[in-house]
Amino acid sequence: MTRTRSWWGWGTVEDAVRGAELRELIARASALLPGADLTDHPPPDVRSLGLPPARIAAPDSLAPLCSSDPMDRAAHTHGRAFRDVVRNLLGDLRHPPDLVVRPSSETEIVDVLDWCARARVAVIPFGGGSSVVGGVEPRVDGDFAGVVSLDLTGLEGVREIDPTSRAARIGAGTLGPALEDGLRPSGLTLRHFPQSFEFSTLGGWLATRSGGHFATGYTHIDDLVESMRIVTPAGPCESRRLPGSGAGPSPDRLFLGSEGTLGIVTEAWMRLQPRPRWRADASVHFADYGAAVAATRAVAQSGLQPANCRLLDPVEAFVNAGTASPGGVLLLAFESADHPVDAWSDRAVDLCREHGGTLPEPPRHSSGDGTDTDAAGRWRSSFLRMPYLRDALAARSMIVETFETACTWDVFDTLREAVHDAANEALRRAGATGVVACRFSHVYPDGPAPYFGIYAAGRWGSTVAQWDDIKAAVSEALLTAGGTITHHHAIGRDHRPWYDRQRPDPFAAVLQAAKSVLDPAGILNPGVLVDPAPSRPTPR
């Protein structure tokens, strides 16, 4: 069945929450927040939005790649954060792109960049459009004649597989499912599964340094890339395929996380792995959250490298897993393509027991052909379903959003307390009732990546302002307590005030210098990550 991408919310129109699933969701929200007004606010008709006319027209040679269709422009106006979805529902599309441009080759990208530099048009690279930090939003200051959204999904496909070195050359516009489908006949996988997997692209992952859902080991896109090809306004740049190299600073590291400000990633050689066959998983309950954190740290520092090591605090366990456990629940999983993992799982469970953990059910072990086991499959589909549930609640005046960070273990307790205090105070200021939940998305030997969720009853028409106030407060708390403004969601436009304070000044100057060399006209994603250096008067 063909599916229609939603212009305003997550995923496809056909997959929106409805029927029994919707009734159950509303019942759960009412139980969590009694008295909340959960009246539905459906999306407006795009034709009624009255988008301003496009300010620019492409030259005839590029016109076939360009669309000024209102539906296209509306769908490329925002990313897919909570605040994006709500603004779409409210019909608040202040900064639509003038044109959506769809190249399908590097030559076309070069031609588009040439035209935009000449005509002073800003270019916003757009992969799947799943940014949650305003990274694809044409909110652009400066003297630009207009803005184009450069939709890169035409650069798609697995183009070449090297089974000997276990790597593949893949087009940057390839969406997650097509990428894995292209690799499947080889028995290999990229094994990179961000929650946005279905509607985000390889180029977007590289440009934002995305994090997959595995908790340790190879889960960041950074570790999976062998070489990258980038088209910059100053010319193409391609790194050599190498398993490792000590030849100076890494060129790939300059472009990883550059968020479309230095060039367009067109393709990359990515490291592959065989599909896992052996699995073991366990859920450990705790009576005390401090003990649960200590157990998680012990597992993270044990060298066992669990695929999943997701500590849910009691609120998160209740809201998202329907489990009541006063100290939270640690979800553990191990997997391997090569050997049974029971011994690793048993050792991790022993470590948890040493910290007071108990297992209501014995650990599960399985082996198979590399497709999901029932439990893993169920977990993955509920994980992929969450953004649809968020949209249904956002349309019913709820504030449902996440933010994430990473910190060293020694400051985690202080950071968590500071975030809770800041969020609760902001909720109080907003007159909203709600809860703050925390889970670890990733763990490292030296610290966790805490991922917070806010679930609150808001006021329709005010939920964006209410969320922005909460977000500013918790961002201050994160930075002050020693965390990072983001662990894997990137900087975009929304995290700039905190990122500018977090990064060392000399590094900011180097980034600015790189920007002036690679994008001398400053047309690429203005406002994201770094501003062009102020122009200096020419010496006489």
Ligand SMILES: Cc1cc2nc3c(=O)[nH]c(=O)nc-3n(C[C@H](O)[C@H](O)[C@H](O)COP(=O)(O)OP(=O)(O)OC[C@H]3O[C@@H](n4cnc5c(N)ncnc54)[C@H](O)[C@@H]3O)c2cc1C
């Ligand atoms: C529901 C939901 C769940 C999410 N889960 C995760 C998660 O688990 N892990 C995670 O890391 N992130 C997650 N995200 C954030 C987002 O999906 C990631 O940042 C993702 O990597 C963006 O990919 P994209 O293709 O959608 O890129 P876009 O959103 O289209 O773009 C993101 C940024 O990259 C730039 N860009 C895109 N393509 C290119 C290119 N080819 N060359 C140069 N620049 C480019 C854009 O200009 C923009 O600045 C989630 C978002 C949502 C809405």
